[in-house]
Amino acid sequence: MPAALTSTTTSRRQFLTLLGISAAAVSCGRATASGSGGQVTTLKYQGSVGAVTLPELAADLGHLGDLKLEWIGNTISGPQDIQSAATGQIHFGGAFNGAVVKLAASKAPVTAVISYYGSDQHSFSGYYVLEDSPIRSARDLVGKKVGMNTLGAHAQAMLEIYLGRGGLSKADIDKVESLVVPPVNTEQALRQKQIDVAVLGGVLRDKALAAGGIRPLFTDFELLGAFSAGTYVMTKRFVKENPDTVRTFVTGVAKAIEWSRTTPREEVIARMTDIVTKRGRNEDTATLKYWRSYGVAETGGRISDKEFQVWLDWLGKRGDVKEGQLKAADLYTNDFNQYGKG
Template identity: 70%
Template sequence: MFGVAAAATGCGTAAGGTGAQTKTLRYQGWAGDVSLPELAADLGYLGDVKLEWVGNTISGPQDIQSAATGQVDFGGAFNGAVVKLKGAGAPIKSVIGYYGADKDAYSGFFVLEDSPVKEPRDLLGKKVGMNTLGAHHEAMLGIYLKRNGLSAEDIKKVEPIVVPPVNTEQSLRQKQIEVGVLGGILRDKALEKGGVRKLFSDFDLLGPFTAGTYVFTEKFIKDNPDTVRIFVTGVAKAIEYSRTTPREQVIERKLAIINKRGRNEDPGALKHWKSTGVAENGGKILDKELQIWIDWLTDRGEIKPGQVKLTDLYTNEFNDLAKG
């Protein structure tokens, strides 16, 4: 998934040497959801920069790979995927955080109420269902086990397996897995039904943190610095709008956007939206939010020590709100 050659420059749509900068940004959306750039555009925060929807994605890693190869101009994914793609030689750079974990937006690792699993060592030999391997949830599981004193050999005895999120609660209740990762509407519905107990969450583990960032290629940034600044600062304003506006009004706005764009989507999940989870003002990126994934991927042997440097990974230069 991450085999992007360093030569893939993702030139985007810039006019380059002429000095003209693109004012149209191609991107992928998410079915049934309104992304922060889409919200920013609707609120008028992007000025004369326009968004051009080219289709939907179902995967953050796929989205940033499309940005790296120039199929779209920007993409977003969890920070571990960004580090991994950078390690594979992709010339990308993170410019703003866009989702994360807080008291309302978190992924919990749930067991049945009467489960014998009560502490980290109880997970040895147990199946943990999550949406994908080698990503955020597997990292959280590994960090949880390591912080609680389990050895590398012990950690290997815990079995993360792929379970589609919509099937996770049922798999847990039918005891096909001992632990299931649930977030958002799926978590809320499982808690409403009762009979499940939270073992830990990413928020419990790390506190409030930004988990994912939007990226452009380095060439796109170099050729279009003003456009990137408008985009990044506009998204930053949309983050603060989402943080400071009453939840019902944010949901109402997002529902109106979905209705206007006419993509034949089910907006049901939007009604359960609570927070972006972005930790810092305006989506400012912090060293620790990427360093944790550098460390985790290095421990797993997926990147070499020193292969990915923080200074090459991200910049807050284009985020006017992050400077305030």
Template identity: 70%
Template sequence: MKRRAFLALAGAAAVSTACGTASGSGSGTKTLRYQGSAGAVTLPELAADLGYLGDVTLDWVGNTISGPQDIQSAATGQTDFGGAFNGAVVKLAAAGAPIKAVVGYYGSDDRAYNGFYVQENSPIRSAADLAGKKIGMNTLGAHSEAMLDIYLQRAGVDPKKTEPLVVPPVNTEQSLRQSQIDVAVLGGILRDKALQTGGIRKLFTDFELLGPFTAGTYVFTDRFIKQNPDTVRTFVTGVGKAIEWSRSTPTAQVVDRMTRIVAKRKRNEDGSALKFWKSWGVAEKGGRVSEHELSMWVDWLAGRGELANKKVDISSLYTNEFNGVGP
């Protein structure tokens, strides 16, 4: 997969939405189609289990390992909402997809972060050592590649000299240990599970680079929001409440709740890594979206030539109108 492959996906989504396929599931729907994550619990799934979605139900259509793919599915009407790294949201919108960010769902703090890890005996010690090296991440053109670029650029290293590769998250640790890649991007429960096993060490983390920040948001199409404002309000507020419930509830209880969710949905998956969950990493109360969380990626995208000189109106890309959890 090429370094800028997602740009083609974004263009395809823009064409598809222009043809009127990004519609959601109809006027006044109370059912939201979505993609989940194997062995993990998403915030909407937690919100539903806590009863925060009221009469709105979730319809799982499969799993995804890629934020850009997830929001493309929402933009083209294959699902009703999707979540991705905010840079990917900006890029898809710049390509013409009529989407709007409504609530944050993941980020980085001192407990929830993505790290770049190497084998314990690896000669890689700094950015300069990454030239010609293979870095495994869940998708290209999104969160992990942005962090890599920032890390390299701050050290005066050309990002083009490295080789980012797509590796499914569940396989990333193994790929590193088998020397199929030189660096592995690991986050959350998969990171902590790998660290517990030992034999790897940290090169850097996104939290060390940028401090605490909300990194990704859930989006709906403008059309879906217009047709289903009450459903969107219930969803956004429910997710916001789930974020705050997770903050105020002992971690062990949150983990226990999510473990039970995985067990009862019977998707033939391994939820054992959930015990390593610590935080969603969302910076703002209730996942409210700030303009800075989107605008900070415009320069990065422009520097990569991925905005095609298009001006992006950040204020039109997000709304907190539907979030009933106060700032």
């Protein structure tokens, strides 16, 4: 098996270890030093190669005011990003809401403050097979390999929902092998038949479709309709000690979300290309031309109970969290989102 592919069992164990952090680890976070005014004025964060995150866009648009962003590197996955936020290595991190649920279930005192990605008719994750693949239904996936960016998160949740709706038993679902493949290598792994199904989203999906030779088996948008899927989280301690900073950050990101919705796509892409070029990290900007949407469902990225409840139910059914242990309303706050409030 190529080094880029990781087995389900090993990666799931690593994922659970990743989220099994203690409250003591969280309480000794390193990214909590205050600025001269008593509140943090520079937020440490992780970025994404060749892409522009909403906070980066908000900063470039001037929506963060005097608040600065300090890039410390690129994240390898959502669960890794929010663990880094929970342990204080960065001030905010973003992940699939199911990963946020698992982090909260491990007693990490974090709270979600704004949605930052989701699925709509323009931005969605698709499960793609080769054009001549015999795979046509959920039943055909038994014994097959599905490549995705990380386990126990968005991609695997959608896959299991699809398989369940397709009538597969738990025993059969367990025979569908999920493998971790870096997003930039997923298309190649499919075309070289190292995997049978590739989970592709955003610009990587559109780039692969433009090359031809693949077709969708299903998409998360087809499964659940338009929905916000991931949120930025901060520690509760940081939020309590830096309310003005959090308000500026959240409202700025909300403004960036709405700017991306109401601005002509070509202008958004041009702005993103300029941002990536200016930061000088030797990144390829070619894939930015495929950008269509961040996929956030609610106005200004506000969070609702339903965006967490679906994953509370899914994780409870899997036995990953105790049913009734958490309430959706306790996992997030919209108190700092001033978008549309004057």
